[in-house]
Amino acid sequence: MIEIRSLWKNLGGNQVLAGVDLMVDEGECVVVMGPSGTGKSVLLKHIVGLFDPDEGDVLVDGISVSRADGRTIKRIRSRISYVFQNSALFDSLTVEGNILLGLPEGHCKRPDVDCNELVREALEHVNLSLGVLPLLPAELSGGMQKRVALARAVVGRQPYILYDEPTTGLDPLNASNINQLISRLKSEIGSTSVIVTHDVDSAFFLADRIAVLSDGVIQAIGTPEELRTTPNPRVQRFLDPAAYAGAM
């Protein structure tokens, strides 16, 4: 379980988070939505300890991320996969090298582990052929890079996966493919997911619950159906700006 308690963060004089509370249950998929620049990615980075909060705390499986020492934070991170907005594949490594990085250090040296098989399974999960393994990220399209990033995220079978804008920069067809893929991974692997996006269609397709982040706080949280019918004007304005403007 991931628990975010009254999280505050100021970056460069800008109060990005101003008391965010959020609970993500085991096996749940929570989508955090909100306009660009409202601190969605910052929120996600707090969960893996890439940012320290000014106030508040993040707990993963009951362990505080912000108060964890080096060994503990490494243990927490070993349970979390993070899919970055721009894939963040390592330019100097092949696709195979990038996917293998998703496994714990030294994992492949264990005699009972067949890393080739793990890589092959990960590629299958994301609908990529074995032919991409020797390629460098620069030789792949944007959509394929996203798939490799997803393969790297699932190869270690971590119980938590965090997705930062997984469909940003993709054409509608590729974005839809990635959404299908995330949905399938969710049901096949059963991991707990937090997805950050401003893509309303993706959010309603993937989410068990949707949280709308704006002005540094969660403005509303609920199932997609609850969100559709909420009277909260900030939420309606974000979900359907054209309809909201027409109603004014």
Next chain:
Amino acid sequence: MSTRTDASVGAPPPPGMPVEPEAAAATPGNWFTGWVQRVGRKVLSAVQHAGHFGILLVATLAALPQIRRYWPAALGHAKRIGVDGVALVIVVGGLSGSLLAQQTGYQLSNALPMSLVGSGVVAGMLTELGPVLTAIVIAGRTGAGIGAELGTMKVTDQIDALVTLGRDPVVELVAPRVVGGIIALIPLVVIANFVGILAGWFTAVSLLPMTTAEYVQGARGYYHAAALIFSLVKAPIFGFTITFVACYVGLRAEGGAAGVGRTATAAVVAIIVAIMVLDVILAPVYNAVA
């Protein structure tokens, strides 16, 4: 009708426009407050840099003994730095030896024995020009490359990705480059010294009124083991400095492609300043030992 926009607030009035009395009265105070703020920001930034530099230095020194984890990568970097830099080092080493011989010869003509040209070239190459010029060449070639490479990794979230994957960027990225730099600089400085002394001899016998015997006599007259050892001690120190400073600057990159460009430039400038400062610090050490 003219209107005053937000952008014009705080900007000096255009030429010819009278300054409003209240604005004029507020100027000295504003100027002083602004100055204090700017100085304060610069001091804070310098303290922050010193802190981050110190933290990375300690982490890098702590990672050096774990060399078994990154030995192949370190060898790869050493090979790349060495192979990439050797041609330039030969050219610069040769030119500096030749210049040293010519300048020494012109200064000595009709005053002192010409054999001192050999002494001057050997002393200059071993103690200063060999190590320092090699370091500057490698700073321009490899330092900029490392700064840009790590800078790109930083702005494209690859460093954060490494952290979230449970890897230590210092062990994975900084330590192999630093060890590679230390290894590569030693043969490069030896090559620069050798080529410089050889070019000095060629220049001396070609352009100056002296023989090979006189050059060798002067060179042997100056040569002592401490000079060579000092040269070889400087090499790994400079190798560490070049790669470490480049890594530090690269890891602090921000601002996309433009930021990476600025980082590469900043890395070269910072390395050259660091090399010169270190050289000044090391000179009295050599004099005391020799």
